[in-house]
Amino acid sequence: MPSPQLAVVRTDADHIPYLEELALRLQLPLLTAGEVAQREELDFLLCLEGGHLALLQAGPKAPGPVLVDFGGGRMRQRRRGGQNELLGRAVGVGRREQLGVLDATAGLGRDSYVLADLGCKVLLCERHPVVAALLDSGIRQASVSEDTWLAATAARMSLEAADARTLAAARLSGIQVIYLDPMFPHRGKSAAVKKEMAVFQQLLGVPEDESDSEALLHWALAQPVARVVVKRPLKAAPLGGLNPSHAIRGKAVRFDVHVLAGLDSDVLHGGSGAAGVS
Template identity: 65%
Template sequence: MPATLALLASATTDSHAAAALAKRLGLELLPGPSAEVPAGLDALLLLDGDALSLHQTGPRAPGPVSVDFGSAAMRHRRKGGQNELLGRAVGVGRKPRLGVLDATAGLGRDSFVLADLGCTVLLCERVAVMAALLEYGLARARRDADPWLVATSARMSLQQGDARDLAPAELAAIDTIYLDPMFPPRGKSAAVKKDMALFQRLLETDGDEADSDRLLLWALGQAVARVVVKRPLKAPCLAGRKPSHQLRGKAVRFDVYVLSAFTDCAPGDPGRETGGG
């Protein structure tokens, strides 16, 4: 069953912006900062000036979720070894100004890492609430006093909607399509974290895995150099399609489908990987 949400302004000064956002997202707008939260509501979208956050309701609910590219966690992730695997998978270093389409942007964390690695990233997110969180997070990053944050976010652009609806002109500068479909439900031995359970309901579609399969098949039909899919280590390949090679980390792997050579490669760079990782 899809999650039920409402929008709340943190202060009366946010009321006008909150009303416009609630109308755009098709959400109920609660009447004022001190409004009582209706029973049966799964989460609240809270607008606080230039910040937008998602708050799960109920006892022992996890903390709020927002898109904060300048957070300590994101700065720490810059030093993580997983970034190297992600960069290698999409083709960082194989041509200047690598264009990446993140077709399942979510909270944009992998997109930001790729932009930090020098890629120009187009983020697509079809869930309107998630896209709104990204929109506010990007806007805040671009206004930040940190030049690194401003420069990195400048290499990111956002489009709300299904990546499959992009016009050919919007795909013309894309070299790699990156997919990070929602992980399959875990077994009884490992319960899904509460925040992820909420996101699974927000992202719920008819036949999630089948839709991920269709998204891969669409991506493989585009005029790009490669398609990369992030998967749990033991998960089957999407659509039963064996990748050209895989890059494996401690918790996830990247299935890399090499379709053609990168154009405008650096001197001496073959622009193509044929296997092995």
């Protein structure tokens, strides 16, 4: 599949320096709306919508924009959802004063936000530069919000736009849990995919198999942390055939928990990868 063609749109006169810096950083053309109309080859546009960086699919029948708005209605709804309690239990919220979590597959940051909302200090790692730019914009907007709870939650989130496996060891100090939510391989075209996810899949591609995710799990298990938690579809086999210590099941997803050390201990394992192979 050829790589999608993107451009940054010079929409908002107040934010030209930001858009220029973004286009330079992502090595994308910066175009006016008139120029965009002439460029039929474009698949995606990055523009500002109400202060948030948004990703739009080009073309007349394109779905709505994808953006990261932690203060928006959908995120507020998600904060109240039952799955959050399961995620909190899986990482071990409440088992230590403030848990440090590395979300090694941050995506649009929804799980990270839930964890930060539950009081965790979250390091978000996202390797796709466009997705990382959406996240960065979302965290910045939330951190200057007049909603003090939202701003305090955003203050517990920091972002690394990189492959998690390239993080310097020092970046992992203070991290007790690594959380993984890798993309699940394609299950055929008939699967009902939400519009936002469809845009996401077109940008990132859908993995053919789980070899990349398995490599990430092996990396995570070798780090000096107390737990590695993997989000899985409810009925999927454990990632990489590695049996977790236990699993927490929800209605649609499951959290596989690999326990490597006690969360209250500061002496963490040396990275032996304690999970068993099924």
